[in-house]
Amino acid sequence: xxxxxxxxxxxxxxxxxxxxxxxxxxxxxxxxxxxxxxxxxxxxxxxxxxxxxxxxxxxxxxxxxxxxxxxxxxxxxxxxxxxxxxxxxxxxxxxxxxxxxxxxxxxxxxxxxxxxxxxxxxxxxxxxxxxxxxxxxxxxxxxxxxxxxxxxxxxxxxxxxxxxxxxxxxxxxxxxxxxxxxxxxxxxxxxxxxxxxxxxxxxxxxxxxxxxxxxxxxxxxxxxxxxxxxxxxxxxxxxxxxxxxxxxxxxxxxxxxxxxxxxxxxxxxxxxxxxxxxxxxxxxxxxxxxxxxxxxxxxxxxxxxxxxxxxxxxxxxxxxxxxxxxxxxxxxxxxxxxxxxxxxxxxxxxxxxxxxxxxxxxxxxxxxxxxxxxxxxxxxxxxxxxx
Numbered sequence: 001x002x003x004x005x006x007x008x009x010x011x012x013x014x015x016x017x018x019x020x021x022x023x024x025x026x027x028x029x030x031x032x033x034x035x036x037x038x039x040x041x042x043x044x045x046x047x048x049x050x051x052x053x054x055x056x057x058x059x060x061x062x063x064x065x066x067x068x069x070x071x072x073x074x075x076x077x078x079x080x081x082x083x084x085x086x087x088x089x090x091x092x093x094x095x096x097x098x099x100x101x102x103x104x105x106x107x108x109x110x111x112x113x114x115x116x117x118x119x120x121x122x123x124x125x126x127x128x129x130x131x132x133x134x135x136x137x138x139x140x141x142x143x144x145x146x147x148x149x150x151x152x153x154x155x156x157x158x159x160x161x162x163x164x165x166x167x168x169x170x171x172x173x174x175x176x177x178x179x180x181x182x183x184x185x186x187x188x189x190x191x192x193x194x195x196x197x198x199x200x201x202x203x204x205x206x207x208x209x210x211x212x213x214x215x216x217x218x219x220x221x222x223x224x225x226x227x228x229x230x231x232x233x234x235x236x237x238x239x240x241x242x243x244x245x246x247x248x249x250x251x252x253x254x255x256x257x258x259x260x261x262x263x264x265x266x267x268x269x270x271x272x273x274x275x276x277x278x279x280x281x282x283x284x285x286x287x288x289x290x291x292x293x294x295x296x297x298x299x300x301x302x303x304x305x306x307x308x309x310x311x312x313x314x315x316x317x318x319x320x321x322x323x324x325x326x327x328x329x330x331x332x333x334x335x336x337x338x339x340x341x342x343x344x345x346x347x348x349x350x351x352x353x354x355x356x357x358x359x360x361x362x363x364x365x366x367x368x369x370x371x372x373x374x375x376x377x378x379x380x381x382x383x384x385x386x387x
Contacts, residue, residue: 007310011317012080027054032090048170060125063099064099064107069121075313079258081095081099083258085262091213093215101255105191106173114193132168132177145179148160149178151238159223159224161221162176162221173193174221178190190241199227254330259369264340268295271348337369344362
């Protein structure tokens with residue numbers, strides 16, 4: 001599936017990782033055929049049955065400790081899964097959010113009871129995870145959230161609303177960012193692991209209609225006097241939520257960079273296949289110098305991006321990836337993703353504008369990458385602080 005002829009970083013060249021990649025590829029080729037993926041897109045959601053299949057294959061809870069029911073792997077395994085999904089154009093199955101964002105929050109900050117309750121179920125596919133940060137009036141500005149959690153005896157009373165929540169329709173456990181002390185700014189933010197399975201006061205809104213990533217269930221969530229036990233707090237005390245989020249955001253942003261890199265490889269691959277076959281003026285489109293130059297430029301840019309992603313992955317595995325560098329990776333790779341999707345669609349000509357061609361879907365899917373996980377404008381502000 002590699003089309004760049006560019007090596008992985010050394011940690012990903014490990015023999016065990018290569019075997020894992022083969023296993024992931026075989027699973028996806030068997031269970032995530034283009035017809036199956038199209039079905040998920042039409043339904044607007046990846047079926048729970050597919051999640052359960054992935055759990056039985058050992059693709060859930062990849063970096064969760066075996067003591068908590070997971071596979072006991074590390075971030076390399078998550079990278080491989082991201083890459084194999086991206087190189088097949090399987091957008092919208094937000095397993096990496098489940099595995100490498102929600103899982104680590106619970107494992108790092110959850111009580112032993114919370115870990116036992118949710119992590120084994122997440123590893124099997126019996127429970128699906130989501131994280132709820134964004135609100136109708138607060139996106140990148142986490143300190144501006146208005147969802148509150150007021151302590152009353154052994155419970156928090158949660159009121160508010162969240163929007164654009166990935167895995168929102170499927171989710172069983174939602175990590176909800178709340179204000180436990182509305183007057184304390186960042187020190188008043190906490191995280192609660194909320195049971196979304198029929199708890200009174202919790203409601204899901206509609207599955208939102210998006211211009212891209214249609215297989216990803218993306219929802220509004222509502223909380224009205226929802227009673228959440230106080231032992232669902234992440235961390236030993238209130239007010240640690242903002243710092244917990246800041247500690248985990250570099251990995252989230254690196255994930256987005258890896259996803260965009262994998263999508264770039266997919267886009268270049270389907271474009272190269274097309275220009276080799278499509279003819280104009282009696283010759284293949286690839287034979288035109290303008291096409292060759294465009295693809296040469298894009299391959300060069302993609303390889304530069306791959307080198308940077310390799311560096312960031314290696315740094316992260318050593319615990320050295322800082323927030324500014326992760327922000328650079330998210331910003332630069334997602335910008336490149338959109339640029340290459342646009343240029344490749346142009347090489348398809350009129351067919352690129354037709355939904356039946358995969359480049360059209362890839363073009364739409366690329367657009368949100370510059371928005372979610374923190375807009376690229378916010379990434380630039382974070383990078384500027386390091387100057």
